[in-house]
Amino acid sequence: MPKNYIDMDFVLENKKNRHLIILVHGLNGSESTWKGEDQRFVENLTKENYVKDNFDLALYVYGTKIIEISWFARIIRLLRGLINNKAKEDAKRFNVGIEKVSMPLVGQLNGYHEKYETISFISHSMGGLVTKSALTWLDSEILEKVYFFMSLSVPHIGAHLATLGAKIPVIGKNPQIMELKSMGKFTTLLNQRYGSIKIQPKIVYQWGIQDDVVPQPSAYPAHIPNNLTIATQDDHFSVVLIKNKRINVVYKRIMEELNIVTLPFLEIEADIPEGISFKVFIESILRSKRFNGIRIDFEGFTNKELNIELRESKIKSKSLVDFLIEIGELSINKMPKYIVEREKRTYNFTIKSIKNE
Structure with missing residues (x-):
C-alpha cells in the first residue's frame, strides 16, 4: 500500500x-x-x-x-x-x-x-x-x-x-x-x-x-x-x-x-445439574476463569425465589444476557418474571425481579 x-x-x-x-x-x-x-x-x-x-x-x-x-x-x-x-x-x-x-x-x-x-x-x-x-x-x-x-x-x-x-x-x-x-x-x-x-x-x-x-x-x-x-x-x-x-x-x-x-457477547454452553438452585448455578458459572471480571447482582428477589431449583438440561445461548434469561425458563417451579440489565460499557449486570411492576 x-x-x-x-x-x-x-x-x-x-x-x-x-x-x-x-x-x-x-x-x-x-x-x-x-x-x-x-x-x-x-x-x-x-x-x-x-x-x-x-x-x-x-x-x-x-x-x-x-x-x-x-x-x-x-x-x-x-x-x-x-x-x-x-x-x-x-x-x-x-x-x-x-x-x-x-x-x-x-x-x-x-x-x-x-x-x-x-x-x-x-x-x-x-x-x-x-x-x-x-x-x-x-x-x-x-x-x-x-x-x-x-x-x-x-x-x-x-x-x-x-x-x-x-x-x-x-x-x-x-x-x-x-x-x-x-x-x-x-x-x-x-x-x-x-x-x-x-x-x-x-x-x-x-x-x-x-x-x-x-x-x-x-x-x-x-x-x-x-x-x-x-x-x-x-x-x-x-x-x-x-x-x-x-x-x-x-x-x-x-x-x-x-x-x-x-x-x-460470547456464546455460552453449559450443563445444568438436576436440583441446583437458580442463584447457585449462576454463581458457579461466574467462578470459571472465562468470566473473570463479570459482576452480577440480584434485585427484588426473596431468598426462596433465588433458591428455586432448576431441572437437568443443556443450555446454549448467544450472549450472557440471553443466558441469564433462559436459565429462569428451566426452573422446576415457576420463577418470577425478571429482566437482565447491563450497566453501559461495563461488565456489571443486574437480574431484576419485575413481579411487582
Missing part, C-alpha cells in the same frame, strides 16, 4: 466476528509498523485463535513523513497533476494535521460500526492522538461501542523533540510536527475536547524507560491509576515489536483486555 494512502486496511475479516480491533500507526509510520515480520502485532494477533474467532483486525493507514515538501514544489506538482489529470493522486502526498488525519477514520467508523458490538484501538505514538481526535467526533451510539484503547508511547501533551524540530526550516512547516509540540495548542485543546466527552473507553497507558521521544509525563497523563499504566524497557520504536509474546507485558495485557471486552 502506498505511504500516502488513507484508508482502513482489513487484515483479518470474518462476517461472523462481532468485534473490531483497529491499529493506528504514528508519525512517519505506515502499515509496516504493525506487519511484515514475525515480531509485529499483525503476525502475532492473527495466530491467536481467540482473536480469529471473535475479532476483525484493521490497520488505519494515513500519509505521514517527517520532511515536508516545500510549498513551491507543491504548486509545481499540483499544476503538473492538473495538466495530466492526476491532481487527486498528487494531493495524497502531502502531510495534513492530526485532526484532518482523524476525520477519514471517523467516516470509516460511521460506515462499519453497525456490524460490531465493540471497537478497540491499539495506537502508537502520534496514532494515539489521531485516535483521541476521532473519538471526539463520534456520535454517542458509536462511542458506546469503543471499550478499549491501548496507548503505546503516545505523546498526550506533546514531545520536546517536536518543539525542537518545529524550529528547523525543512521540518518546521510540517503540520504534524507543529501539532506535536510539547504543551502546544493542539494537544491542549485536544485533551480538553477529549475530557469533555461523556463516554470514554478504558485506556491503558504504556511508557518505555528507554524512550527518548515521549517522556513519561506525556505518556502518562496526570492522575492515572497505577493499574492503567505499564512501564516497559522499550524505546519509542521497540514497543511495537513482540519478541516473546509469553513474557511481553504489553501483549499479555492487550490479550487480557480483549478477553474482557468480549465477555458479555
Whole structure:
C-alpha cells in the first residue's frame, strides 16, 4: 500500500466476528509498523485463535513523513497533476494535521460500526492522538461501542523533540510536527475536547524507560491509576515489536483486555445439574476463569425465589444476557418474571425481579 494512502486496511475479516480491533500507526509510520515480520502485532494477533474467532483486525493507514515538501514544489506538482489529470493522486502526498488525519477514520467508523458490538484501538505514538481526535467526533451510539484503547508511547501533551524540530526550516512547516509540540495548542485543546466527552473507553497507558521521544509525563497523563499504566524497557520504536509474546507485558495485557471486552457477547454452553438452585448455578458459572471480571447482582428477589431449583438440561445461548434469561425458563417451579440489565460499557449486570411492576 502506498505511504500516502488513507484508508482502513482489513487484515483479518470474518462476517461472523462481532468485534473490531483497529491499529493506528504514528508519525512517519505506515502499515509496516504493525506487519511484515514475525515480531509485529499483525503476525502475532492473527495466530491467536481467540482473536480469529471473535475479532476483525484493521490497520488505519494515513500519509505521514517527517520532511515536508516545500510549498513551491507543491504548486509545481499540483499544476503538473492538473495538466495530466492526476491532481487527486498528487494531493495524497502531502502531510495534513492530526485532526484532518482523524476525520477519514471517523467516516470509516460511521460506515462499519453497525456490524460490531465493540471497537478497540491499539495506537502508537502520534496514532494515539489521531485516535483521541476521532473519538471526539463520534456520535454517542458509536462511542458506546469503543471499550478499549491501548496507548503505546503516545505523546498526550506533546514531545520536546517536536518543539525542537518545529524550529528547523525543512521540518518546521510540517503540520504534524507543529501539532506535536510539547504543551502546544493542539494537544491542549485536544485533551480538553477529549475530557469533555461523556463516554470514554478504558485506556491503558504504556511508557518505555528507554524512550527518548515521549517522556513519561506525556505518556502518562496526570492522575492515572497505577493499574492503567505499564512501564516497559522499550524505546519509542521497540514497543511495537513482540519478541516473546509469553513474557511481553504489553501483549499479555492487550490479550487480557480483549478477553474482557468480549465477555458479555460470547456464546455460552453449559450443563445444568438436576436440583441446583437458580442463584447457585449462576454463581458457579461466574467462578470459571472465562468470566473473570463479570459482576452480577440480584434485585427484588426473596431468598426462596433465588433458591428455586432448576431441572437437568443443556443450555446454549448467544450472549450472557440471553443466558441469564433462559436459565429462569428451566426452573422446576415457576420463577418470577425478571429482566437482565447491563450497566453501559461495563461488565456489571443486574437480574431484576419485575413481579411487582
